[in-house]
Amino acid sequence: MKHELYPGTVAGTVEVDGAVVGYQDAGEQRPGRPVVVMIHGTGGSVESHFFTLFPMLASRSRVVGIDLGDTGGGPLDLDHLVAQVLAVLDERCPGESVSLLGYSMGSCVASATAAAHPARVESLVLLNGWARTDNAMRLRFDLWQRLHTLEDRSHFRTFMVMNVYGRAFLNSIPYIGPRPWSQVEQMCDDYATGPSAARHMEMNSRMDIADRVVDIACRTLVIGSRGDQLVPLEHSHELFGAIAGSTLAEVAGGHASVTERPAHLFHLVDRFLREPGAFTPGARVDDDVVLQLAAFERKSA
DSSP, X not given: OOSOSSTTOEEEEEEETTEEEEEEEESOOOTTOOOEEEEOOTTOOHHHHHTTHHHHHHTTSOEEEEEOOOOOSSSOOHHHHHHHHHHHHHHHSTTOXXXXXXXXXXXXXXXXXXXXXXXXXXXXXXXXXXXBOOHHXXXXXXXXXXXXXXXXXXXXXXXXXXXXXXXXXXXXXXTTEEOOHHHHHHHHHHOOOOTTHHHHHHHHHTOBOHHHHTTOOSEEEEEXXXXXXXXXXXXHHHHHHHOTTEEEEEESSOSOHHHHSHHHHHHHHHHHHHOGGGSOTTOBOOOHHHHHHHHHHHHHO
């Protein structure tokens, strides 16, 4: 662990079939509230994808973030990643039912875990997820892999910044003003992926858990981004339609919701955990944060 994301964080590892799986455990266990277990996305980690959301949630609940491991041999298997999640649950939350939160590829891992092991998952949060890679996504994922293999990674980094971040985020610095082009260039120069990114993306290109998500029986919150180009919002709508106990929420921005909209995500997830009655299965959650801000701006004007 390079940085302690929350005071008093306990870090460790477990080994699953040759893969070393890391975890970070922080926050206080609250009576009547499940532990929140967070699963990162493609080429990510707890630190790179949840550096804002992890400490926010840890201020209200106990949170365990998982760094998925990789043996490096043969095609990456989704069920092996599910086994890694279960191993961390056995290590840190033995016998407990948890709330799983998965982002992007991590949403596929979380969905598969909830479907196969309903006794271990009390509730589920899926951020910018999908059930089946369609042709449009496959084109992006295949291009990702071709650009990633080039010796010159500049085109790859530009491709990722263009597809991951939303238009508004690229054009403006939140609460400050227009984003200068030099900052966008710097974002491209700084963009990096983890060591397992290529194997994650290869698995993503053949991802199909449509027959699994229909078996999810726990309370589920599906959150999609309206400007997501990498995993378009329609995929969140499909998850919402396939999971009987789900509620749908939409946020502004691109695929990088965990970077662009962490406070909004925290509001939704924290409320989902604390006020389950406010999230009716089969319904859509009003974008109340934006509505409140809009009302405040109208009043101020």
